[in-house]
Amino acid sequence: MTDMRKQGAERHPRTAVVTGAGRGIGRAVALILAQRGLNVVVNYASSAEPAREVVAACEQCGVQALAVQADVADHNQAKALIESAVERFGSVDVLVNNAGITRDGLLVKMTPEDFEAVVRVNLEGTFNCLKHAGRQMLKQRAGAIVNIASIVGVVGNAGQVNYAASKAGVIGMTKTAAKELARRGVRVNAVAPGFIDTDMTRALSDKARTQLEQQVLLGRLGRPEDVAAAVAFLASDEAAYITGQVLCVDGGIAL
Numbered sequence: 001m002t003d004m005r006k007q008g009a010e011r012h013p014r015t016a017v018v019t020g021a022g023r024g025i026g027r028a029v030a031l032i033l034a035q036r037g038l039n040v041v042v043n044y045a046s047s048a049e050p051a052r053e054v055v056a057a058c059e060q061c062g063v064q065a066l067a068v069q070a071d072v073a074d075h076n077q078a079k080a081l082i083e084s085a086v087e088r089f090g091s092v093d094v095l096v097n098n099a100g101i102t103r104d105g106l107l108v109k110m111t112p113e114d115f116e117a118v119v120r121v122n123l124e125g126t127f128n129c130l131k132h133a134g135r136q137m138l139k140q141r142a143g144a145i146v147n148i149a150s151i152v153g154v155v156g157n158a159g160q161v162n163y164a165a166s167k168a169g170v171i172g173m174t175k176t177a178a179k180e181l182a183r184r185g186v187r188v189n190a191v192a193p194g195f196i197d198t199d200m201t202r203a204l205s206d207k208a209r210t211q212l213e214q215q216v217l218l219g220r221l222g223r224p225e226d227v228a229a230a231v232a233f234l235a236s237d238e239a240a241y242i243t244g245q246v247l248c249v250d251g252g253i254a255l
Contacts, residue, residue: 013037013038013039014091014093015039015041015085015089015090016030016038016039016040016041016092016093016095016096016235017040017041017043017081017082017085017094017096017129017133018030018033018040018041018042018043018096018098019043019081019096019097019098019099019125019129020043020044020045020098020099021040021042021044021051022042022047022051022054023047023050023198023199024196024199024224025098025193025196025224025228026099027050028223028225029098029224029228029231029232030042030054030057030058030065031054031057031061031228032225032228032229032231032232033096033231033232033235034058034059034061034063036232037061037062037063038063038093038094039064039066039089040055040058040063040064040065041065041067041081041088041089042055043067043068043081043099044067045069045070045071045072045099046069048069051067051069064088066088066089068081068084068085072097072121072125073120073121073124073128074128075128078125078128078129079128079132081129081132082129082132082133082136083132086136091140092137092140093137093140093142093144094144094145094146095130095133095137095143095146096145096146096147096148096235097125097126097129097145097146097147097148097170098148099121099126100122100166101118101121102118102160102163103115103162103163104159104163105159106158106159107161110161110162114162115165117162118162119166119169121166122163122166122167122170123165123166123169123170123173126147126173130145130147130177130188133145134177134181137181137184137186138181138184141186142184142185143181143185143187144187144188144189144235144236144239145177145181145186145187145188145189146188146190146191146231146234146235147170147173147174147188147189147190147191148170148193148227148231149167149168149171149174149190149192149193149246150163150193151192151193151194151248151250151253152164152167153166153167153171153192154168154171154192154246154248154254155253170190171190171192171246174188174189174190174244174246175244178243178244179244182243182244187239187242187243188244189234189239189242189243189244189245189246189247190245190246190247191227191230191231191234191246191249192246192248192249192250192254193222193226193227193250194216194222194248194250194251195221195222195251196222196224196226196227197221197223197224198224216250216253217251217253217255218252220251221251222249226249227249230247230249234247
């Protein structure tokens with residue numbers, strides 16, 4: 001991975017694109033990358049104000065940041081997102097595919113619309129950004145991509161057949177892309193979070209949260225920062241010999 005280190009030194013600081021970066025895990029990822037000296041493109045789908053707040057927080061770290069609205073599930077908007085990053089900063093060195101949605105329901109009651117919506121954002125959105133950023137990174141002969149999967153894509157979860165399918169697909173896509181892009185120094189890995197303390201889990205009842213915590217060997221829900229730390233590692237030169245892997249950040253659920 002001499003190529004990656006050399007090019008990273010030539011274009012310092014590097015630039016990261018983080019999808020779905022306005023809140024939760026995406027926000028934590030954007031901030032830790034900014035703290036590590038990367039310029040950050042903060043992608044959001046509809047909520048501009050949280051994204052602007054993330055941009056301001058990143059800039060306080062001494063780097064440049066840019067908020068870009070794009071529905072990554074739309075091929076052309078995902079392409080424009082990557083092009084905006086290159087136009088502003090000259091490169092895309094790190095891509096974190098974090099954007100995702102849930103539409104939970106039991107298999108026999110789930111509507112086709114709810115299944116398709118989740119697959120469209122979580123799986124097709126990852127594909128779209130992966131394709132366009134991957135093309136740019138191949139030109140650069142360097143880059144690191146981290147896809148946010150889920151422990152649900154590894155072990156399944158009742159009431160989330162659409163989400164589990166989309167995240168299992170992300171894992172398969174990660175391994176395949178790693179094989180295709182490695183020849184030019186581009187690494188592709190995934191992080192599979194477990195139950196993380198975000199807006200979604202905070203909306204649960206105390207009883208439901210307790211039931212979740214009881215499934216975790218470490219006895220607590222994860223924090224967005226727990227996931228962000230794993231992403232930052234995989235995006236860094238410290239992980240220069242790691243590709244095609246899935247790192248479970250789940251407190252031990254999958255054991």
